[in-house]
Amino acid sequence: MALGGCSSGSEPELKVSGAFMPQPATDMAAGFLTIENTGDSADRLTSVTSPLSDDVQIHETKDQKMRQVKSFDIPAGGELNLERGGSHIMFMAIKEKPAQGDKVSIELRFEKSDPVKVELPVEAPNHNPKKHQALGD
Ligand SMILES: [Cu+2]
Numbered sequence: 001m002a003l004g005g006c007s008s009g010s011e012p013e014l015k016v017s018g019a020f021m022p023q024p025a026t027d028m029a030a031g032f033l034t035i036e037n038t039g040d041s042a043d044r045l046t047s048v049t050s051p052l053s054d055d056v057q058i059h060e061t062k063d064q065k066m067r068q069v070k071s072f073d074i075p076a077g078g079e080l081n082l083e084r085g086g087s088h089i090m091f092m093a094i095k096e097k098p099a100q101g102d103k104v105s106i107e108l109r110f111e112k113s114d115p116v117k118v119e120l121p122v123e124a125p126n127h128n129p130k131k132h133q134a135l136g137d
Contacts, residue, residue: 044072
């Protein structure tokens with residue numbers, strides 16, 4: 001994504017990190033990642049596509065219930081965190097069940113920025129890099 005390297009106008013500058021998918025147990029799967037915006041203009045994540053599913057949605061979690069949303073804000077100088085227990089990417093009716101160690105390709109689409117391709121490594125079902133609790137379940 002090094003195109004337009006000489007631009008200095010107000011544009012979002014996105015960087016994706018920490019992407020993963022917990023190994024799915026059903027025909028639905030979730031994806032998590034962080035999108036950092038180091039630019040000086042806000043952007044929005046508007047959709048996600050993947051060969052794994054023809055129906056990839058973006059969900060937020062409110063009161064322990066998830067619901068589909070149209071987009072997520074990525075504030076200028078801020079970040080969008082998709083993490084367990086919060087907002088996430090949801091793959092409905094997946095065509096096959098990836099196993100730990102596999103990689104799932106996705107493409108993130110934005111309101112302003114060019115689409116970004118990301119590989120989600122498939123991790124253990126309970127994998128949670130951001131959780132610092134002594135007890136798992
Ligand atoms: Cu969901």
